[in-house]
Amino acid sequence: PSRKTTYDWSGLNVTDLGKCNSTNVKKIEQGDAICRSAHHIVLVSRVNDNGTYEITEQTPPEMKRTIYSAAQLVSEYSKYNIYRYNARDYVTPPSRKSEIPAPTTSVLSLWGNDGVYAVGNTVTFRMSSDTATGYTLNIFRGSDLISTTEHTGTMCYYKPSKVGDYSAYIVAHNDNGQLQSETVYFRVYDGVPSEITISTSRKLYGTGDNVDLNFTAQNSIYYTVNVYDSNGQLCATKSTDANQYLVNVDVAGEYYCTVTAHNDVGSATSERFYFTVANVLTTANISGDINRDGIFDKDDMCRIRDYIHRRTAFTEEEYSLADLTGDGIVNVLDLAEAKHILH
Structure with a gap:
């Protein structure tokens, strides 16, 4: 029945x-x-x-x-x-399904932002499918389902009231079937950026080298990077949504940089980060600097030792840098010279 x-x-x-x-x-x-x-x-x-x-x-x-x-x-x-x-005495006539086939595509995306939102800001979702007549949007904070809504349009909005890590997906559907999208993720914060860190890949740079300034911050949407010389004169500046800034310095000296992280609530500026540029064309010609970090230290000595014991191989350039005695051969004499330099 x-x-x-x-x-x-x-x-x-x-x-x-x-x-x-x-x-x-x-x-x-x-x-x-x-x-x-x-x-x-x-x-x-x-x-x-x-x-x-x-x-x-x-x-x-x-x-x-x-x-x-x-x-x-x-x-x-x-x-x-x-x-x-x-x-018992009532028979429902069979329903006629639409001739539209079940959805074969179901796509949910965040529109107009990079997945970072302040509390109270509006998250805009874009939904698409080939044959769907409606969408079920499910939003989670952590592992908890906090919102399920039905939509017939291709855009919908959500205004989070709590901080946390969020995720969402849609189920595109019509009379003949449904299809779930992949999950999208976004973070909701409350307050200005924090925990700004700055680092470089090397300890010393030469004139003409690109200084790679790497930075991160909590709850940041974009950054402003400023580079100063030892007199406090601004040498370079850039606004970027990336986490790295390559700056070329052609004058030897002591330098420092600051990074200001921005979001929709406000901004915060890091402490000064110092680096040195030496009066050389490239740090590659520092004798013994096999790992090219700008100095000759214990790490380079260990590379020479590993080469002598056949645990590693050198390129032609590394071989030349490891030849501390200048006799054209890398052997125990170069290892002894390395120990003498460091001690």
Whole structure:
């Protein structure tokens, strides 16, 4: 027999599934009703694959549709009973499905931002599919489902009220099927950027070298980098949303830089980070500097030792740098010279 949910109680075989609790909610099927009285019925119009329920509340003269998780449904309707109506003398004519095929594409993306938002800012989602007539948007904070909404357009909006790491996906659907998108991720912060760090890959640079300034910060959208000489004169500046700035310095001396991190709440500036530029064309000609970090130290001595013991190989340039005695051969004499220099 076909199932029908209606205000007309006559001619229906009713099965009472019990209170809407955490056990009975698992029994709910599409077409069931959650009733307080004959004049207040909510209909289960859809059971989604992701474990959520589409509820249509019929409280004349209004009709309201809401998406609930199982826990939310129990919390809202724990005092109600779940009923299943089996028609005896009523046959529902078979529904005609749309000729549109089930979705084969389902795409969710963040629009107009790089996945970092301040509390209270609006997150804009863009949704697309080849044949979907609607979308179910699910938003999580951490592992908790905090929002499920239905949409028919291709853009929707969400305004987070709490900080945290968020994720979201859509289910694109039509009468013939549905398809879940990949998950997108975004972070919500409250306050100006913090924990700004600056580093370089080497300890010493030569005139003409590119100094690679690397920086990070919590809750930053973009950066302003300023480079100064020892007299405090601004030598270079750049605004960037990347985490690196390559600056070429052609005058030897002591330098420092500051990084200002920005977001929608405000900005914060780092402490000074100092680096040195030596009066050489390139640090590659520092004798013994095999790893090219700008100085000859214990790491380079260990490379010479490993080469002598055949644990590593040298390129032609590295071989030349390791020849500390200048006799054209890298051997124990060069290792002894390295120890003498360092000690």
